[in-house]
Amino acid sequence: MTELRVAVRDLAAFCHRQGNLDYRLGASPTGVEGIRGHQAVYRQRPETYQPEYAVACDYRHANLLIQLRGRADGFDLTQGLVEEIKTCRGAFERISPSVSALHWAQLQLYAALLSREQALPRLDLRLTWFNVDTHEQHCEQRECTCEELEAFLEASLQRFSEWMLKLVALRERRDRSVERLQFPHGEFRPGQRDLAELTYKCIDQGGQALLEAPTGIGKTAAVLYPALKALAAGKHDRVVFTTARSTGRRAAEETVALFNAAGLEASTLSLSAKERICFSPGKACHADECPFAVGYYDKLPAAMTEALTLADLSRSRIEVLAREHELCPYHLGIDLLPWMDVVVCDMHYAFSLQPLLAGLAASEERWTVLVDEAHNLPPRARDMYGARLQKQKLMLARREAPGALRSGFDRANRAMLALAREDWSEDDFDCREELPANLMDALRRLAGEISQVLAEEPSTLHSCPAALDFYFDVLGFLRAAEVWGSEFRLQLTRGRGPQGLVMSLVCLDPARLLAARHDAFHASVLFSATLSPEGWIRATAGLSDETVCRRLPSPFAAQQLVVGIDTSIDTRFQQRSASLPNLVATLQAWLSRVSGNTIIYFPSYRYLEDALAVLDKPDLAWIQRAHMADSAREELLTLLRDRRDVLAFCILGGVFGEGVDLPGEQLSNVAVVGVGLPQFNRENEQLRDFYQREHGAGFEFAYLYPGMQKVDQALGRVVRRSDDQGQALLIDQRYGSGQYRALLPPWWEYRENQAVKR
Numbered sequence: 167m168t169e170l171r172v173a174v175r176d177l178a179a180f181c182h183r184q185g186n187l188d189y190r191l192g193a194s195p196t197g198v199e200g201i202r203g204h205q206a207v208y209r210q211r212p213e214t215y216q217p218e219y220a221v222a223c224d225y226r227h228a229n230l231l232i233q234l235r236g237r238a239d240g241f242d243l244t245q246g247l248v249e250e251i252k253t254c255r256g257a258f259e260r261i262s263p264s265v266s267a268l269h270w271a272q273l274q275l276y277a278a279l280l281s282r283e284q285a286l287p288r289l290d291l292r293l294t295w296f297n298v299d300t301h302e303q304h305c306e307q308r309e310c311t312c313e314e315l316e317a318f319l320e321a322s323l324q325r326f327s328e329w330m331l332k333l334v335a336l337r338e339r340r341d342r343s344v345e346r347l348q349f350p351h352g353e354f355r356p357g358q359r360d361l362a363e364l365t366y367k368c369i370d371q372g373g374q375a376l377l378e379a380p381t382g383i384g385k386t387a388a389v390l391y392p393a394l395k396a397l398a399a400g401k402h403d404r405v406v407f408t409t410a411r412s413t414g415r416r417a418a419e420e421t422v423a424l425f426n427a428a429g430l431e432a433s434t435l436s437l438s439a440k441e442r443i444c445f446s447p448g449k450a451c452h453a454d455e456c457p458f459a460v461g462y463y464d465k466l467p468a469a470m471t472e473a474l475t476l477a478d479l480s481r482s483r484i485e486v487l488a489r490e491h492e493l494c495p496y497h498l499g500i501d502l503l504p505w506m507d508v509v510v511c512d513m514h515y516a517f518s519l520q521p522l523l524a525g526l527a528a529s530e531e532r533w534t535v536l537v538d539e540a541h542n543l544p545p546r547a548r549d550m551y552g553a554r555l556q557k558q559k560l561m562l563a564r565r566e567a568p569g570a571l572r573s574g575f576d577r578a579n580r581a582m583l584a585l586a587r588e589d590w591s592e593d594d595f596d597c598r599e600e601l602p603a604n605l606m607d608a609l610r611r612l613a614g615e616i617s618q619v620l621a622e623e624p625s626t627l628h629s630c631p632a633a634l635d636f637y638f639d640v641l642g643f644l645r646a647a648e649v650w651g652s653e654f655r656l657q658l659t660r661g662r663g664p665q666g667l668v669m670s671l672v673c674l675d676p677a678r679l680l681a682a683r684h685d686a687f688h689a690s691v692l693f694s695a696t697l698s699p700e701g702w703i704r705a706t707a708g709l710s711d712e713t714v715c716r717r718l719p720s721p722f723a724a725q726q727l728v729v730g731i732d733t734s735i736d737t738r739f740q741q742r743s744a745s746l747p748n749l750v751a752t753l754q755a756w757l758s759r760v761s762g763n764t765i766i767y768f769p770s771y772r773y774l775e776d777a778l779a780v781l782d783k784p785d786l787a788w789i790q791r792a793h794m795a796d797s798a799r800e801e802l803l804t805l806l807r808d809r810r811d812v813l814a815f816c817i818l819g820g821v822f823g824e825g826v827d828l829p830g831e832q833l834s835n836v837a838v839v840g841v842g843l844p845q846f847n848r849e850n851e852q853l854r855d856f857y858q859r860e861h862g863a864g865f866e867f868a869y870l871y872p873g874m875q876k877v878d879q880a881l882g883r884v885v886r887r888s889d890d891q892g893q894a895l896l897i898d899q900r901y902g903s904g905q906y907r908a909l910l911p912p913w914w915e916y917r918e919n920q921a922v923k924r
Contacts, residue, residue: 167231168334171530172326174221174236174275176504180329181322182271185264187462187494189451195253195298196648203253203296204239207303214244221279223319227327230334234323238276243284248277249292255617258295258304264463269293271322274310278319281312288312299614333505336433336474340507343431344398349391350424351384355721355888358388364716365691366392369401369534374690374709376540378697379718380913381882382829382890385693386414386421389536390508393691394425394432396534397507402688403531405508406523408516410542413825418510418538419480426477435479435503437511440496443481450625451494458494465491466501473502504531513543517683518550519645524686532688539825540692541875544706547676553646555609555639557582557667563636568626570619571633574612578640581608585658586667595848596658601647605669613640646671649679655852672849674856680708695882696875698909702867720913727885727914729894730756733902734919737840742773749897750781753837756895757813762834763806767818767880769840774815777839788814790822806832818842824879829886836884837895841906842876843869874909881911 195203208217219241225232240249250273254261270293277289288311295304354362361379368375369392379385386407393405409415415436422434441447449455469491476483479502488495503509504526516523516535527533537543560582564575581604590596616637619626627634646654653675659668673679684690690709697703700715732752736745753766768774771792778789786809788802799821805812810831816822819842844850850868858864877896884892894914900906902918910916 167229168330169231169233170330171233171235173529174234174279175272176529177234177322177326178268178272178275181325183264183268183463183466185267185461185463186262186453187451187456187459187497188262188264188453189459189497195255196645198648199298200253203298204251206301207251207294207296208240211240212242215240215242219248219280221276221283223279223282225323225327227324228331230327230330232323232327232330234275234279236276236279238280241280245290246286246288247290247292248273248280249294250276251294251296253296253298255297255299255614256620257618257622258297258302260622261295266293270308271318274315274318275322277310278315281315286312289315299611299618332471332474337507340430340432341398343429344394347391347394347425347428347430349387350421350428351387354388355383357718357721358384360716360718361385361388361693362392364714365389365536366396366401368691368714369393369396369689372402372532372688374684374713375692376697376700376704376707376709376713376715377691377693377718378700378716379693379695380720380722380885380911381695381879382827382886383718383721385695386417386538387424389538389691389693390418390421390425393534393536394430394508397432401532402534404506404527404533406516406527406533406535406687407508407510407538408513408535409510409538410513410546411539411821411825413827414538415510415512417827419478422478422508422510431477432507433474433477433479433505434508434510435484435499435506436481437499437503437509437515438481438484438496439512443485443495443499445485445488445495448628450628451497455625456494458488458492460492462493462497465493466498469493469498470502470505473498474505479506513537513546514550516687517543517547517680519649519679521683521686524683527686527688533686534689534691535684535687537690537692538694540694540707541696541703541879542694543680543692544676544703545872547680547708548673551646551649551673551676551679553639553643553671555582555636555643555669557586558661558665559632559636559639561665563630563633565632566630567633568619568630571612571615574608574615578605578608578612581605582667582669585669586660590658590660594660597848597852598656598658599652599654601650601656606644606647609640609644613637613644616640643669643671646673651678653678653856657849672852674853675706675860677706677708681710682708684708684710695911696878699871702863702871705861706867721888722885722890722913724913724915726890727881727892727894729881729896729910729914729916731901731916731918732895732897733899735897735899737769737773737898739846742776746776746780749839750777752895752897753777753839754782756837760835760893762810762831762892763812763814763828764835764837765814765816765822765833765880765883766837767816767823767839769818769842771817773839774817778815783815784811784813786812788812790814790816790820818880819876822883823876824882826883827886828883829890833883833892835893835895836880837897838877838880839897841898841900842873844872870905871909874906878909878911881914 217240219238222235238248239251273291277291290309292307357379407418445458446456453460484499485495488498655672657670657672661668704713735748853868854864857867881894
């Protein structure tokens with residue numbers, strides 16, 4: 167007997183969505199606003215009214231036991247009434263019929279369970295919409311007999327059971343294939359087996375692990391393999407492989423393809439950003455504008471059934487499937503998520519302020535997240551949890567917005583002007599630990615007014631790009647403000663001119679919010695080649711004190727990468743002009759002694775350009791420029807693959823500094839100029855001050871550790887296979903300090919001041 171726990175809400179969503187896809191541009195109530203809305207309704211109900219009333223039933227079908235669970239928003243036995251409350255913005259009469267039908271279905275399921283429990287012959291069902299901006303309520307009420315409710319519940323459970331029986335059969339086939347599955351690369355490398363064993367134990371115990379292993383060891387396969395084995399052993403239900411870059415996603419997809427070729431029969435879905443996969447760019451997700459939204463939920467079941475027959479749902483396959491069934495490809499991928507064995511996606515889906523996967527993981531099923539290149543998680547999270555508003559963009563939005571919205575924009579403008587006129591800590595900059603109430607009220611009201619206009623006519627702002635852009639900025643600002651805490655700051659910058667004010671919500675430390683995301687998952691496995699010191703990463707990545715932290719041995723011999731260290735040159739910003747001649751001479755001498763493809767990494771574009779102006783370079787030299795197109799990036803990768811005399815000049819920590827796999831003779835040498843410390847600016851100084859107070863290590867957390875991560879990643883580009891050989895050169899006085907040297911990867915051979923002979 168297979169047992170499944172299912173929420174009433176999920177059962178309703180699976181069985182009773184119908185009609186068109188209707189994702190109009192609107193500001194949905196936040197979680198906090200939703201709770202407040204429910205409480206406002208509860209205060210108006212009589213004493214006999216019971217909020218959050220728990221309901222449950224067990225349903226057996228063939229070899230399946232479904233445990234249906236939920237909480238009705240309100241139940242009043244004396245009145246024979248069950249209520250479902252939904253918070254919203256905008257006019258009630260504009261609520262989509264498909265959305266209303268779904269909520270009625272959810273209410274009917276709650277009523278059916280209550281009718282069973284209380285043996286009631288009939289019940290009154292009330293669906294209440296509460297507008298979080300106006301506090302108005304709109305109620306619709308129906309009466310249903312117990313026979314009607316029972317038939318509705320039975321039909322829903324029957325339909326869901328038939329779908330689940332298909333999945334159970336597929337999972338049994340998956341488990342048999344996983345039990346037979348051999349590691350696709352044959353024997354494990356040293357360290358690779360340790361990585362696999364630690365991953366399996368972490369999943370088995372539902373814990374957290376922080377695993378550091380050399381670049382090129384094959385971490386993706388070593389982590390995915392035990393995660394698949396754990397699926398067959400019933401240790402968890404879903405695997406989420408998150409990446410920070412598209413290169414990591416491709417590596418995961420290629421690894422899954424290897425497993426499939428080795429006999430794996432599991433469903434894998436790769437999620438793509440909406441703007442990359444949309445069939446109707448620039449159109450609203452609504453049937454009035456996009457043909458792929460028409461009858462979406464009516465056509466969805468057939469597409470989902472076909473999807474189960476496709477083992478690997480890559481972006482291209484999702485697009486083919488969506489066109490075949492005339493469906494939105496982005497939303498098709500989202501709707502397939504709960505039924506997949508493995509999901510490959512960007513970190514955003516698991517860790518953002520609207521974490522789609524963490525929301526699913528909070529259900530009864532056990533989801534495990536595997537975080538590739540995990541050293542990127544804290545800085546990515548800081549970006550995801552921040553927001554920015556510009557007064558100049560507000561004024562542009564106001565000029566083109568419909569007249570009905572002018573007063574809302576004016577109100578927000580006055581709130582910004584009031585901030586700009588206050589006394590600041592500096593003439594052009596101010597930093598605050600509290601949010602101004604007047605500003606937040608103005609922004610909330612503006613968002614509500616825009617939402618109401620959009621609800622009445624979804625295409626209203628499509629001819630007003632500046633207004634639409636600012637609206638999204640406001641939504642992001644409000645979303646970040648909702649999770650405000652002691653680790654947040656409001657930064658005010660005057661900028662140039664009367665409209666130059668910029669307001670930024672800055673998250674200095676994402677640990678608290680990341681911890682909440684990890685808590686939603688069954689297990690979290692973070693892995694990378696640069697996760698040292700472990701205490702720093704554990705603290706900033708939101709991991710618990712019980713996290714298992716390991717630095718795994720290298721399968722490579724130290725002599726495979728000989729790293730020369732030149733401590734004679736000062737590359738600090740103030741000394742760069744004076745030391746530039748010696749730097750150029752050092753690089754020229756080193757280049758004369760090495761052969762094969764070479765990359766030289768600089769800490770900034772300006773420093774790179776200054777060196778190039780006096781450096782003798784071959785005609786084939788390739789130079790990374792700011793804001794390069796993807797085609798230019800592919801140009802370098804093609805050169806490195808096809809030639810053996812390429813000299814490339816790149817930015818340390820950039821797209822070519824990590825995440826690119828250049829095995830064999832594609833890359834033989836790297837040189838790193840400087841120690842990669844982040845730019846000295848106000849925000850990084852705030853980080854230093856914050857971490858000094860919190861951990862007593864401000865410079866280390868804000869500058870030293872992030873900088874040396876970039877250096878270590880650059881060194882990791884050379885040796886990728888067991889027979890790779892290469893050379894590296896590190897240039898900076900600070901490499902002579904034990905504080906910096908201790909952070910270099912321990913698995914290579916270092917030769918101080920032996921690489922340069924002038």
